Amino acid sequence: MQGDRTATLSAMAAPMVGMMQQIGIKEPDKAQVLVQEVVMPTLIAHYDELLDIQARGFATILGQDDLQAISTFYATPAGKRLAAAQPQLAQIQLAGLQQWMQSVGPEMQGKIVKAVQAHGWVIGGPAKAR
DSSP: OOOOHHHHHHHHHHHHHHHHHHTTOOSHHHHHHHIIIIIHHHHHHHHHHHHHHHHHHHHHHSOHHHHHHHHHHHTSHHHHHHHHHHHHHHHHHHHHHHHHHHHHHHHHHHHHHHHHHHHTOOTTSOOOOO
16 A cells, blocks of 8 residues: 555645635635645654554455455555545545535435434424324
8 A cells, every 4th residue: 555655645735725725715825835834744744644544444444365366456656646646536536526425415314304204203302202
């Protein structure tokens, strides 16, 4: 999972600027300064902790042979590119998940209301025995 540490961390900088803007630092230049002065040094200092968490997570699900094969893959050029692209891919997947949830949200909400009514429940009211 380690891949190219520098490339992985560098790929995280742009999404972090967006995150700064989401928390209220609207000016892109100020957000960029905070990312370079605070966010990136903090992430760099704690990067090995992330690797440890990820490694333990992988080890809970995958056996030693699979982990060795994955390690071998990440040592290849394609594996290194995948490792470096992970932050951007995660951002894209999160955005896709949010878009998907927004698209199914109204349908789900309507079905939830109908199910609550079918059970005779009151939303936000006292619990009603059935």
